[in-house]
Structures are given as C-alpha cells and as structure tokens.
Amino acid sequence: MQMLLSGNQAAAWAVKLARVQVVSAYPITPQTSLIETLAQMWAEGTFAGDFVVVESEYSAMSYLIGAASAGARSFTASASHGLAYMHELLHWAAGARLPLVMVNVNRAIGAPWCLEPDQGDSLSQRDTGWIQFYCSSVQEILDTVLVAFYVAETTRIPCMVIYDGFALSHIYEILDLPDQERVDEFLPPPPGEPALPAPEPVNLQPLVTSQVMTTLARSRHRAMKTVPRLLGELETSFQKVFARSFTFLESFGLAQAETVLIAAGAPAQTVQSALPDLNRKRGKVGLIRLKLFRPFPGAELYQLLENTAVEQIIVLDRNLSAGAGGIFAQEIRSALQQHGFQGKVLEFNLAGGLDLTPAMLERGLAYFEQVSPGEQKEPLWGGDLL
Amino acid sequence: MKKTILSQLELDEKLFSGHSACPGCAAVLTVRHIARTLGEDTVLVITASCWSVIAGAGPLRALDISVVHCPFPSGAAVASGLKKGLQRLGSPETRVVLLAGDGGTFDIGLQGLSGAAERNEDIIFICYDNEAYMNTGMQRSSATPYASYSTTTPAPLVNKNPKKDIVHIMAAHHVPYIATATIAYPSDLVAKIKKAMEIRGFRFFHIFSPCPPGWGSESHKSIELSRMAVETRLFPLMEVIGGREVVLNYLPEKYTPVEDYLRLQGRFSSLEPGHVMMIQENLERNWDYLQRASKRYRYEDEYWS
Amino acid sequence: MPAPDNVLGIDFVISRGLEPTLVNHTGFWRFLTPVREEKPAPCRQDCPLGNGIPHWMQKLQEEDWSGAWNVMERYNPFPALTGYACYGYCQENCNRSFYDEGLDIRELEKAIGLWKLEQGKAGKIQFRPFEGIQPGVQGAAKSVAVIGSGPTGLSAAYYLNRLGVNVQVFEKLPAAGGLLATGIPPERLPREILQQELGLLQQAGVSFVTGIEVAAGDNLKMLTDSFDAVLLTVGAQKRRFLGIPGERLPGVYNALDFLRNLYLDGERGLIQNKGRVLVIGGGNAALDAASALRRQGAADVWVVYRRGREALLAHESEIRAAEAAGVRFLFHTRPLSLYGESALEGVRVIKTRPSRREEELHDLTGSDYTLSCTAVVLAAGSESGLNDLFPQNLPPMQPGVEENLFQILELPAVCPERGSLCLAAGDAVTGPQNIALAIAGGRLAARHLLERFYGKGYGHDFFGKDEAQILKAPPVSYEQLAPHYYPHRGRSDVPREEAARCFSCGLCSHCGICWFFCPDVAVEKESGEYEILLDYCKGCGICAAECPAGVLEMKELKSDADAVER
Known part of the structure; x- marks a missing residue:
C-alpha cells in the first residue's frame, strides 16, 4: 500500500507491523512524533503491544532490559541527550545479549542547545556493542526497523536504527507499506528461549572474573562479525517477501569514478540526487552509501573499490571526534588501509548537523581537486563553503 | 514468635550456605527469610549493592530463586519491564521483587523508584538500608544518619545532614502499600511480606539492616542493633496504606535511650553529647509527628474523599 | 566459563550462575565457634532435688502431660507432695522475675503431680517395672x-x-x-x-x-x-531439750509431739488452753506449731526466740504464715528456766544482745525477768x-x-x-x-x-545422663539470656501458658532462633536437634547472642573436632 509518511511515522508503523510487545519511551525532539504516533495507535487499539511512558530515557532502556529478559519483543526511540543518558544501559543490553531494537534520531549534543542532525549522539555509542544502521529514506527507515528485529533476534545483539533529525524524521515521503501477512512471513516470533523465567533458578549477569568477561567479549565480537553475512543472506528473502531490495552498502557510478564520496544517512540521499549533475560538471564522481556502521563492513567496502579506478575518497562526516576528525573517515581510512587500498581518504566535515546542499557539494569537490594527495592537514569544513 | 519462626522451617530454604556476605550481615539474613516467604515463583532483580556480590560470583548462585542483576539506578525500571514482559509472555503470576540498597533507593535509584511508584508498577521494591555505600566501603549516602562517620565524611567533621525520610517520600506517591521492617521482629517482617504478596501494584519496603564492618559494631550485635533501633523509636515499625493511612505497628513499652544504641557503633565514636541530644530530640519530634499522623491522616482521608 | 548456546550458528554466551555457592566453605573465616552446652537454670540450682525443671516445662508447653511426668519422675516421684508442701526454693531466683514475674513453678509441679495421681488411680500409667531395665537382671x-x-x-x-x-x-x-x-x-x-x-x-x-x-x-x-x-x-x-530446769514439768510440750498428736490423732488438749502459750525456738517446727495453735483456736500464742526476725531459721513462708495467723513474737529473748509447783506457771527469761546467726550470743546482764504462761511448747531442734x-x-x-x-x-x-x-x-x-x-x-x-x-x-537408662557436671556450673544469669522473644506477661492459671513463660535457662528449647537468625544458613535441624554446620559457620555469633536460653556460647576452639565432641 502506498502511503505518505514521515520518517518517524514510518518507524512507528514498522514497530506496529513487527508486533512489538513492549514499548517504553521518553519524549525528546526530534523523536517525539514517533512515540506520539505509537501512542495514538495504542490508544486506538491498532498497536497491540504495551506502551509505557517512563520518567526518563534511562528508565526507558532499563524497562526494555527487563522486558526483553522475559523474552518480550521490545522497542524504544530516542535522540541526542536522551541516547547519551541511556549510555550505560546500552552496554548492559549488549552484554546481556538482549535483542532490543531502538531508533535514534540524530541530533547534536550540547552545549549549547542545538536541534540539528549531527551524528555525534549515535556515534558516541559506537563501542556499546550495538549494531548500527544509518538510513537515508523514509522507506528505508521502515524496512530497516523490520530487518533490525530480525538481525537482533538472530544474533542476540541489540540493534540501533539511526536517521537524521528533521531531514528524515519530519520529511514526508511516499513509501510502500507492507501488509501484516508479509511482515509476519519475514519476521517470525523470536527464536530461542527467554532468559526468564528460567526452568531452574539462575543467577543472571552476576559478578564475573576477567577470564569470563573476555570470553563474553569475544563471543559478542564473533556474533557481530556474522552480521554482514546474515544481511547478505537476508537480501534474497527480503526481496522475495517485499519485492524490493535491502542492502547495507550501496554504490552508484563506481565503474567510471576516480573520486568517490562516502556518506551515511540523509546526506547520502543529497549526494545521490546530485550525482548526475556533479558528474556532468566535475566528472568521474561516484557514491558509496554506508548503511551499516557496526559491525563495520570493511572487507565489503574494499571489495566495492577493488578493481576500480578510484584514487580519491571523500568521506562526508556530519560528526566530529575533536582532535581526530570525522569518525566515519577514520574508520574507513583504517579499514581500507588494512585491505591495501592505495588511494587517499579525505574528509568533508559537516559537524554540528550542517545541511548539505548541492552547491556546497560542488564547491567542496572543487576544493578537493586543488588538494594534492597527502596535503590535507585538516578536514574541509562545510561551514566554510556556506 | 516461636510459631512464626518454626513455620518458616516448613518453607524451602532459598539461600545457600557459602555466600560471601560478611559475618553478621543483616541484609543477607533479611533476604534469606524474604526469599523463603516469597517462594519459588519469584524473580529477584538486584541493583548494584552488597547483594550484587552476595548473590554469587562467576558460575555460582547463592539463592535458590532466579536473580537478575542490573545497573545501579535502573532497578525499579528493569523490574517494571520484567514484570511487563512476564505478563506478556504468559507468566503473569511470577512475582518480581527488586532488591536495592539505600544508595540504589535514596540516592541514585530515586528517580526510577519515583517513576515506577507513580506508574504503580506491579512490583515489590525492597530497600535494605545499611545507611551508607557499604559494598564500596562505607561512603555516605543520603540514608546515612546525622553525626555518623563515613570514609567521605571523616571525623571530626562527620555527616552533617539528617537521614532522608524515604517512607514519607514514598507515601507522597500514594502507592498501595509501604512498610518498614527489620529482621529483629520476624513475625512483623514475615506478615508484612505476606500481606504485600496479596496486594497488586507498587509495594515498598524499607528494611533496617545493620552492617558490622561498616558500622563498627560487633558481628553478633546485628539483631540487637535492629531491635534497639525500633525500641529507641529511631526506626518505627509502620505501614502506610494508600499513602494516607499511617499505621504504627509497634509501640515500645519502654523507650531505650538513643545513646545506648549509638554507643554500640564505631561510626558514632566521635559523637559529642550535643549530638546525642540532637538525635534524641529529633527522634522525639519524629515520633510525636508519627503518632499524630497515624490518627490525623485517617481523619483527613475522610475529609478529602 | 559460561556455557555456549549457539543459535543458528551464531556465537551466543551469557553469564549465568547455576551452581549453588555450597562449594565455598566459608567456615574457614571463623575464629570463634558457637558451642552448645547445657547449663543449670537457677531453679535447678536452687532445688535440693536438682529437678530438671526446664526439661519438663518444655513438655508442659505442648500439653504433653505424660512426657512431663516421665521427665519429672527421674528427679521427683512425688510432685504432688512437693507441689503442696515444698517451700519452692526453685522460684526464688527465677530469671523471669527480672523480666516481668517469676514462674509459678510449684503450681505446675503440683499440676503434674495431680495428673500423675489421677492417671495412676485409673491405671493409665504403670510404675513397675521400668521398660528399659537390663535383660537378665x-x-x-x-x-x-x-x-x-x-x-x-x-x-x-x-x-x-x-x-x-x-x-x-x-x-x-x-x-x-x-x-x-x-x-x-x-x-x-x-x-x-x-x-x-x-x-x-x-x-x-x-x-x-x-x-x-x-x-x-x-x-x-x-x-x-x-x-x-x-x-x-x-x-x-529425736527430741532435743534446752538443758534448763523445769523442762519435764506438766504443761511443757514438745513441738513435734504436739504436731504429730494434732495431725495424726486429732489431740486438741493444748489448743483448748485459755492462757498464754509460749513457743520456744525459731525453726520451722516452732513456727508451724505456733501457727497451728492459732489456727486451731488458741488465744494467746508467742514465739520466743533468742535472736531477731532476720535470724529465724524457719522458711520465710512459715514466718509469714505465723504472722498472718496472729502469732506474736518475742525476739532477743532466751529462757533461763521453767518454773512451777506441780505444773508450769511461767518462764524466767533474759534479753540478749542483737546479733547475727553466725555470731556468738551474749545475754544482757541483769535483764532477766519472769513471763507467766500456762503452757510452753519446746522447739529446740531435733537430731538424727x-x-x-x-x-x-x-x-x-x-x-x-x-x-x-x-x-x-x-x-x-x-x-x-x-x-x-x-x-x-x-x-x-x-x-x-x-x-x-x-x-x-x-x-x-x-x-x-x-x-x-x-x-x-x-539404672542410667532410667535416670538419664549424669547431670552432676552440669549442676556444678554457675547458674545461667539473666544477662546471658535474650528474653525479648517473650511477650511481657504475668502468671497464668493455664499450665500450658504458664509453662510457655519459662525461659528454659540453660536448656535448648528447640525454639529455632539460632536457625532462624543464622545469616549463613549454617544451622540445620537434624533429628530434632539444631546442629551448627562448621563448614559454613563464619562465627558471627548472632546465634549465641540471640539464644533465648543462653545455651550457645562463642568459644575459641583449636579445631572443629573440639566442637563436635561437645
């Protein structure tokens, strides 16, 4: 069914279609309309799960840890400071291998107050052990939430679906809304037994030694590493059920490209739409859309670039690790270097949630044409191009 | 008394020997009997506290009921979510009981506690109050009494703030059931747990729990100190029903002077006579208030309804 | 290491504790060990029979009369007699009297005695031979x-x-x-x-x-x-005389003879005496005789004693009974001679200097005077x-x-x-x-x-273990008890309730407090007795501090074996 929905509404629909049993949330801009949509569905009785508004993001995530321990399919959504407030619990959920799914709507973290879609909030949670997806369209938000449940429940690793505040959360797009039967076919009830109630009394998540902790860490790492393979297998079944594709790494115009832009989230959509124009004006530009950030698909990324003429990669980061640079850029540089990529990885930084316009893109590419390899001392600041 | 104690003998033991609580720990003893009373269809949620260690490290477990650990401030919400999850997945009768120390209740856990109480979550929140952060070695909390030493309020300055009145904070949430208890009065404790088990909604227990190493008291005095806390009226045994009906369960026949109680504890060793007088006066005021409240609240109830 | 649990070939491990902590033998933390030792209760120590009072109190609490009698019989075969006639030394230092009111032990003893008489008459209990008698004997x-x-x-x-x-x-x-x-x-x-x-x-x-x-x-x-x-x-x-003149005069009686004749034959001659009767002596026989005289109707009865009231040898209850009966006392007075022509007319007495019982007696020179009377009852003691x-x-x-x-x-x-x-x-x-x-x-x-x-x-099978050692120890003091588990309550007429007031000083009453208050679950009820599990006992001492009977004590032992032996 074709529908006109905002990103937040699409996420809410996905939650409903996934037959989520427990939702616990706390409002924060720009996530608010997501939980409002769910609340409305809940009030109307179309959302059959429990919807609990708690007194903080901290408790929202805690609540889900409890619910998921009993095996309930659970969901929450947050943004920015709210996500930061959940921080220790994100670690806990991952350590307890609870298949939670949450949406984070990117928003800058203060000080000062800023509502723009900086990715720093979700990237601050990079090492909490959650799978991270960055979405670029309203349709993709809906699809990714469904996939996230599948992946989380299969790997028992919690999964964060991330998209840009306002640019996606509040933008309306026409999407294909699957009917319930198709979703049910794609997403069966979670496999395995819940931790509680246990058949025999159990002491769950007790104090352990470093030897146990290292075993647990390695296990989580190994499970994480299976995610790209799992997503690869999923492509077929997703295609079969929903008659559209789902990929975690998408490329455009790589065959001819000498310069490739790598972007995640809404900026990727901007680049994609500007690509024909850029190729006409600047020539030989391609795009790689990074959708999966954790686990980092380094090998898969390199495979895309292998046997191409790409010499220069420009990473669009709407985030900043002050003193180091864009976070995507660092990860991409390190992964490609590891695989033997010879070209340069350059940084185009939109920290603070700068909106990327085609004009800025063009100016940026012009700048990078002037930079001879190895001379970029610091990122190209998007703010300088305004 | 004897009957209550011996009737407990018929229930299955839910605590194993070999746990790592310090000798004379009142918290472990209290939970031992609470767990017996609760029975096996119970999940105990434990926030960071001495009990995080007592419940068993590594592959071990000290309790014969299921336990799930959770981060320090998260207890009330984890327990609430767990209850919801169990209800959704076909175990609606399984009781969810949260065990938190005074830190996880009075301090870092207060927000989550308030939230769960306000939502009237169907859980039993048990705060065992040993009046400081004991698992980390006796740092002050907002449950630490006035004039007590702690490693963060060393002598001669000692703790200058009075203990937070958690029962009244909880009473203001108008939850179905609040009770105070101590292991020194087993029939009272067991009866209150049983009563709470019959009530739906949020139930809060404030349990006084001496800690020999932290308090600098002799390990065999834990029960005596609990008893003295009640006999001095420093820790009145009471219930608050629906937030408005205050019931004083025990009126001591003879009031033990608070000095007798303080003298048994190293943490009050730098106490001056002025301190003792202030503690006694404060206690009298509180008792006076409670005695009036235990009648007046009922009256007001009629007035407002 | 946590057990792996692979779902769809994906690594999945969570941390779970499944094994009970029983593998930790926390007993090695301990430096003091609770030792259970029976100690004498003050009632037992004060009882000339060493009666195992707390032992039968426990039976009475459960209304196990036959059990109570079986215990009682080992110490005292005639509880009805003592229940009526004993002075009740056992009750004098009852620890319960420091708490609210001492136990009425004698009443309970009497109750057991009456039960025994009733059952015995009905042939419901046998007195011979004891079932445990050794074969062949x-x-x-x-x-x-x-x-x-x-x-x-x-x-x-x-x-x-x-x-x-x-x-x-x-x-x-x-x-x-x-x-x-x-x-x-x-x-x-x-x-x-x-x-x-x-x-x-x-x-x-x-x-x-x-x-x-x-x-x-x-x-x-x-x-x-x-x-x-x-x-x-x-x-x-065997009657003793004072060794003064006139002891054989008519009108001079012996207290024991008087009582025997009164109680056995109903001889009331002396009682009808209208004049003054002097009873000389300060023992039970003297006071008994004086009281009997008054109760039976004698008008003017005096006890003459050489020292003061506090030095009277008679039991306090006898003194009170005499006072209540209207007997009058003449203290610090000693007879010098009894005189009379053909029958007694009076007694020559002398005042003595007040002195304690163990001090030598001194007359007050020149204080002698004559007391007229119609009869004298001598109670100068008796011998084997x-x-x-x-x-x-x-x-x-x-x-x-x-x-x-x-x-x-x-x-x-x-x-x-x-x-x-x-x-x-x-x-x-x-x-x-x-x-x-x-x-x-x-x-x-x-x-x-x-x-x-x-x-x-x-006969040990019948009399039970030798308790001589137990009775040699000092009696359990009030401070050794933890009485707060008993509600404050005065005496009761109901035997079960009164027996339930017994603190069971020095004797395990199986109240289960040690078991209940053990934070380490190191007290176990094994074949009716509470045993300390030394593998786990950390030696906190709560059991000993809270034992209401004062039976448990923390001791420094060289090895666990020492504790087991006890």
Missing part, C-alpha cells in the same frame, strides 16, 4: 527393707520398686508418711494427697508394715538376714533418729556417695555376716532439712543400692 530380684516411711523412705521405695527391687517399708507409727503425716499441717499438704501417693505405691508393689518399731540388735539383725539391704530412713525426730536406733553407741559409718548436699552413709558394721548392706539416708544423715532434700536422699540411696546390687551404671 530381673531374675535375680533383690529385696530391700526400708525403715521409716517419711519422704526419704518413700522416695527410695519408689525408685527401687520402679527398677525391679522388692521393697518392704517399716513404720513404727500406725500410719505411714513420717513427717508428711505428722509434721506438715493439712492446710499445706492435704492428707488425701498423701494417702493417694501411698496407695499408688502399694498398687505398684511396695508393701508397708506399720506399727512396728525396729530396734538395734536382734530386731535389725533379723532384717539384715532376710533382706539384701536395709535402708535406714528414720528421719531426725539413728541416735534413737542405736542408743548406746553409733556403729561406725562411712560416707556412701556425696553429691551436692545429698548424702548417704553406709553402716558396714551392722550386717557383716551375710554381706547384705545397711545404709542410712535423708534427715537421719543430714539432720532436719526439707521435703525436697529428703526425697533427693531417698533417690540417691536407691541409685546407690542399685549400683551396689547390679553394678555401676545400672
């Missing part, structure tokens, strides 16, 4: 002649008979009972109770011969020839009946057994030929004492005889 039945049917004689007869010995009791008076019949007012000991006890003894197989006085010489020899042993329980009723039995010279005696105050004597010279035994016990050995000690003497004599007959250890 019954065939060689022994026989004992008991001379004197006072409390000592009856007690010895009871136990000997109970353990398979044939017993014949000889009494010189027409009725059995000794001092119980002749010395104790019927108000204190109803005579039908005594009759019932005697009846049960006969029913159990003890035979009584009354009205026959045994005398030294052929008479006694006849008995030693025909019995395996002769037990002399002749009491201490053995002196009556052997008026010429006492045969050599040697101590039999000494256990606290209980003493018996062996008289080997009395019966050398046949190898039979002759023993003395009770007041005859100790001098005038009290009913409880007299019963204890009989019990001791019986045990001694049984061991002489059948070898050491015989």
